[in-house]
Amino acid sequence: MSLVQTENLTKVYGKGDTAVTALDHVNLTVNPGEFVAVMGPSGCGKSTLLHLIGGLDRATEGRVLLGGHDLSRLDDVKLTELRRRQIGFVFQFYNLIPVLDAVENVALPLVLDGVKQNTARAKATAWLQKMGLGDRLANRPDHLSGGQQQRVAIARALVAEPALVLADEPTGNLDTRAGDEIASLLRQIADDWGRAILMVTHDPRIAAYADRIIFLKDGRVVDETRLSGNGTDETKRVMAKMEAI
Amino acid sequence: MNVQFTLAIRYLSGRKLRTVLTTLAIVFGVLVIFGMNTMLPAFMRAFQSNVLAAAGQVDATITLKTSDAFDANVAGNVAAVTGVRAVSGFLNRTINVPPGYFDGDSATAGTVTALSLVGINVAQATILHAYPIKEGRFLESGDSAAAVISKSLAEAIGVRLGETFTLPAAGGETVLTVVGILPARALPGNEEVLVTLPQAQTMLAMPGKINTIEANYDTLDKTRRAEIERAILGTLGDTYQVGSLASNSELLANMYIAQAIFSLLGVLALLMGGFIIFNTFRTVVAERRRDIGMLRALGANRTTITGLILSEGLVQGLVGTATGLVSGYLLGAGLISLLSPIMMQFLNAKLGSPVISLSLVIGSIVMGVGVTILAGLLPAMSASRVTPLDALRPPVGTISFKRLAGLGFWSGAAMIALAVVALITRNVGLIGLGGVLFILGLILMAPALVNPIANLFAALAAAIFARGGTAQLAEGNLSRQPTRAAITASTTLIGMAILVMAASMMSSIQIGFGRVMRKSLGSDYLLIPPSVSVWGTNVGASPKLAEELRAVNGVAAVSTLRFAPTQINGVAVSLLGIDPASYSQVSGLTFSAGTEATAYAALGEGRNIIFNPVLAASAGVKAGDEITLIAPTGQQAYRVVAIAGDFINAKIATGYISHANIEADFNRSEDVFLQINLAPQADTQATESALKGVLKAYPQFRLIAGQEYMEEALRLFNAAFAGMIVLVIFLAVPSLIAMVNTLAIGVIERTREIGMLRAVGATRRQVRTIIVTEAIILAAIGTAFGVLSGLYLGYMGVETIRAAGFPMEYVFPAAGVLLAVVAGILFGVLAAVIPARQAARLVIVQALRYE
Structure with a gap:
């Protein structure tokens, strides 16, 4: 059974003459442990799709099934709980809490879930070490580089052991090297820890790390490609597809 | 520690400057509420005893039904009755003198044929009565053969300060030395010769006796006064009688009105304190919304968010309120001890010590902590009503006048209309309510009015100093978020309103009151019946x-x-x-x-x-x-x-x-x-x-110089209303400081935007100009509205005093308005200079990173 399934997912912003259809009857699936990239030109609805799947926003029509739960049927309390336990978020601008240090930021979802401070901190520390940030535990976000901040954000996304990680342009704010590091980290998350990853990106090179790419245009799925794993060739293929769209 | 509390502490300590400034707002809010209301009873009491004393009246006069003398200790029994605030025993007797007794001319009827010898207990009587000595000194308890008389009596019997005169007495004639002279007697009745009680007892051969007890009550409440009267009679027995100030007397009516004004000042302080706190927190709301969105995305539920805001409000509210209580008390006590000697010397008004009631302490804490929490909870509630994503999104897009001119705008307009109607009715109660409505109305209308007014001032600023598009940028910043601008400006509004109100009242009192009086009594001499x-x-x-x-x-x-x-x-x-x-x-x-x-x-x-x-x-x-x-x-x-x-x-x-x-x-x-x-x-x-x-x-008839009579009337007036002006100024000063505070927070909160400006090529100088211009425009909006409100409140104050029976003209406070405008702009610049310098010095990347 797939982890994520969308059925005729539609999102319309505004009303009447000013209405804009961001997503138009989108149907897709993400399987457990699968790394899926979503690509498409600006304004094609990539981020909207991610937000709907993550339960950050409500659909106008259609539904999202996550692990068998229909998100549209969950009230705010259940939805919040689901986000906390089942989903990890990685944003383009990291969105770390500026007044908390690295460990505290990572531990936050656990603490919010009522896990004891010590346990939460221990888990957070372990994840930060896995991300290569063992020597940056007590640093606040403004004392970390962009790449380091994003790794803290990834650790935060993983600390609650969610089945699904949603990443919105995770490398959009990073240089090439840091971007590659983050992309391979995501690959590793799927391969080693079996988490499903749904990543929105502009960058064909980064998308090439995924198992599968879904192309969106004007709110519709226009193409889908399964990748072989050969980085350079795949990048070229993806670029060609993007140009076609 | 639970997560909410940890987060709250972290947020507070991670944003030190903001925390200090917002806590300061709580301190000022509580300071105004608490300080003002601890001072109020002292001023109100001084006012009441002053008005009574100045009018030569007391709440109750107790005598034997037979008018005989009685034991002086009875005064102590009256003082012990609950509700009796002050008591004094007197021994007075009318002394008839034969024609020509003083001037030695028995052919014509002398000007003085009868006078009252009044023996007073100096310490007690000075609490009940005003004895505004013009020359010499007042009686002291150890005095013997000393007398204090009025200027008119002194002239009538031809004695001056330090000279002696004789009075017929039980043991033969007594020689008295004039130690002090009071103003000419303007009250009905015989002229009085004041001597110490033992002196009078000796002269009248009534050792240990008095024949009148005067008392003041601690309340204006009619039923309570009747109860106190019954209690006094119950203690003394039915051979005594109590003559009370008639409950429908004009004097009492004036005192009710004055009490209402004092209470209004207390309520105004409460409103203003709450408003300062609320406004400050509303200023940091945009950032809160984003933080809340982020926490919600990470899985924090509404309870957690509410808990976080509650903890933050509690910590900050408690610290701010405690500081505010202490500093409010110190300020109140300091002001009273500073003013006491001045009031005593010039107005003969005794100020008591500040009064702390339990309900006031509780009320101040509720306001300090409660408003802080409420001001934090509102954005939290609105942020948790929308999806986390909407909360994360920055508010964008221009906001049309139509959208802003919604229910708030029109209900504001209606309130102002009602306030104007209230003014026309000339009913003091309605006018007081109108004052509150007027300010509320302006605050509600403000968001829709920010754009046009900001445009106007931007054009002005552009013409004067902010060239190169900086004025337009500053204006744009304000117009894009009119609600935030309006909230920040409304703190200025309150401060300025109170300043202009104080100025209106003072100019009307000094000029308008004098003008009416001079016109009416400006002749060189008055012959007074x-x-x-x-x-x-x-x-x-x-x-x-x-x-x-x-x-x-x-x-x-x-x-x-x-x-x-x-x-x-x-x-x-x-x-x-x-x-x-x-x-x-x-x-x-x-x-x-x-x-x-x-x-x-x-x-x-x-x-x-x-x-x-x-x-x-x-x-x-x-x-x-x-x-x-x-x-x-x-x-x-x-x-x-x-x-x-x-x-x-x-x-x-x-x-x-x-x-x-x-x-x-x-x-x-x-x-x-x-x-x-x-x-x-x-x-x-x-x-x-x-x-x-x-x-x-x-x-x-008594001949009195017009000037002298006017001075006397002015003295009475000042005695009554000086305290009120002091209280209004006490309100105005913290609100001005609060205004600087709010403006400064507004600038700090926009560090990120400032970084953006620098990033796109604004020079440090331009950034400074933009921020200062923005603050000035904001202050100008607040000042414009504040002056309007202040004029209304000032007019209201003057009307109230007029209703209290003091005829005066309303004088437009031109100097006060000018002062408010200058102060508004000055404080605007002051509030912006330090944050603007800081902002201009920021490393661009750091500024961009500021969240």
């Missing part, structure tokens, strides 16, 4: 007196008032006859409808009458109306030609007609009040003694 304004009890003088006075060398003009009681539309009216030709030379009415020239001329021509404002209001009459006067000669039809009043009759329904008419219709030709002007080159001393010579035959 025993009872001023309650004319009916006076014995007047025939027109011969005026003729004699006019004949005195150096007298330029004499104007007289004649009196007749009458009724108009069932209202009892005091009718005064004036000589239209001479009245305006010596005295004058202050006109609110009709003009001086035509009105006086009309009085001389036919049956025409001028109404004073009290009469016009109570009879429901306006200029031009025909009315009927009940006269001994039958009903007489008069036409109202103007509405105008004078100072002494301001509180009494009074009509003015000509001497000729009052004689023809009411058969009255005796003068009850005379005013005299001297010729410019007159020898003042010679003329004055000549006038006194004429007056020997008219002992019912």
Whole structure:
């Protein structure tokens, strides 16, 4: 059974003459442990799709099934709980809490879930070490580089052991090297820890790390490609597809 | 520690400057509420005892039904009754002196034939009465053979300070030394010779006795006063009687009004304190919303968010409130101890110590902590109503006037309309309510008005100093978020409103009150009958007196008032006859409808009458109306030609007609009040003694210099209202500081935007200019609205004082408005300079990273 399934997912912003259809009857699936990239030109609805799947926003029509739960049927309390336990978020601008240090930021979802401070901190520390940030535990976000901040954000996304990680342009704010590091980290998350990853990106090179790419245009799925794993060739293929769209 | 609390502490300590400034807002808010209300009772009590003392009245006078003397210890029993605030025992006796006793001239009737010897307990009596010494000193408890008398008595019996005079006494004549002189007696009754109680007891051979106890109560409440009275009689037994200040007396009515004003100031402090706190937190709301969105995305539920805001509010609210309570008390106590000697010296008003009631402490804590939490919870609630994503999104897009001009705008407009209607009704209670409505209305309307006003001021700023598009940028920043701008500006509004209110009241009091008084009593001399304004009890003088006075060398003009009681539309009216030709030379009415020239001329021509404002209001009459006067000669039809009043009759329904008419219709030709002007080159001393010579035959009149009488009236007035002005200033100062605070927070919160400006190529200088311009525009908006509100509140204050029976004109506070504008701009710059420097110095990347 797939982890994520969308059925005729539609999102319309505004009303009447000013209405804009961001997503138009989108149907897709993400399987457990699968790394899926979503690509498409600006304004094609990539981020909207991610937000709907993550339960950050409500659909106008259609539904999202996550692990068998229909998100549209969950009230705010259940939805919040689901986000906390089942989903990890990685944003383009990291969105770390500026007044908390690295460990505290990572531990936050656990603490919010009522896990004891010590346990939460221990888990957070372990994840930060896995991300290569063992020597940056007590640093606040403004004392970390962009790449380091994003790794803290990834650790935060993983600390609650969610089945699904949603990443919105995770490398959009990073240089090439840091971007590659983050992309391979995501690959590793799927391969080693079996988490499903749904990543929105502009960058064909980064998308090439995924198992599968879904192309969106004007709110519709226009193409889908399964990748072989050969980085350079795949990048070229993806670029060609993007140009076609 | 739970997560909410940890987060709260982290947020507070991670944003030190913001935390300090917002906590400061709580401190100021609580300081205003607490400090103000601890001072209020002291001022209110000083006011009450002052008004009573100045009017020579007390709440209760206790005597034996037989008027006999009784043991002095009885005063202690009265003092022990709950609700009795102050008590003093007196021994007084009327002493009749034979003709010529003082001046040695037994042929003519002396000016003094009877006076009261009053033995007073110095320590107690000075609490109940005002003894404004003009020369020398007041009695001291150890004094023997010392006396304090009024200036008029001193002149009548021909003694000066330090000289002696004799009085008949039980053990033979007693020689008393004048140690102090009080102002000329303006109250009805005999002249008094004040001596210490033991002295009086010796002179009257009544050791250990008193015959009168005076007492003041601690309440104005009618039923409570009746209870206290019953309790006193219960303690003393039914051989005693209590004479109380009539509950419907004018004096008591004035005190009720004044109490209402004081309470209004307390409520105003409460509102303002709450508003300062609320506004400050609303200023940081945009950032909160984003944080909350982020926490929600990570899985924090609404309870967690609420808990976080509650913890933050609790920590900050408690620290701020505690500091505010302490500093409010210190400020109140400091101000009272600073003002006490001044008030004592100039106004003879005793200020008690600050009063802390449990309910006030609880109220201040509720306001301090409660408003802080509420101000934080509102954005939290709105952020948790939308999806986490919406909360994360920055608010964008221009906001149309139409959207802003919604329910808030129109209900604001309605409130202002109601406030204006309230002003027209001239009802003190309604006007007070109108003041609150007016400010609320402006605050509600402000968001929609920010854009046009910001445009206007931006154009101004662009023309003056902010060139190169910086003024437009500053304006754009404000117009994009009109609600935030309006909230920040409304703190300025409150501060400025109170400043302008204080200025209005002060200028009206200093200029308007003096103007009315000078016009009415500005003559060189007044001949005052025993009872001023309650004319009916006076014995007047025939027109011969005026003729004699006019004949005195150096007298330029004499104007007289004649009196007749009458009724108009069932209202009892005091009718005064004036000589239209001479009245305006010596005295004058202050006109609110009709003009001086035509009105006086009309009085001389036919049956025409001028109404004073009290009469016009109570009879429901306006200029031009025909009315009927009940006269001994039958009903007489008069036409109202103007509405105008004078100072002494301001509180009494009074009509003015000509001497000729009052004689023809009411058969009255005796003068009850005379005013005299001297010729410019007159020898003042010679003329004055000549006038006194004429007056020997008219002992019912006292000659008082106009200037002296005015000073005395002004002193009474200051005694009553100086405290109020102090309190208004006490409100204005913290609100000005709060305004700087809010503006500064506004700038700090936009560090990120500032980084953006630098990133796209703005120079440090431009950034500084933009921020300062923005703050100035913001301050200008607040000041513009504040001046408007202040004018309303000031007018309201003046109306209230007028309603309390002090006639005065409203004087537009031009200087105050100018001061407010300068202060507004100055504080605006002040609030922006430090954050602007900081912002301009920021490393761009750091500024961009500031969240």
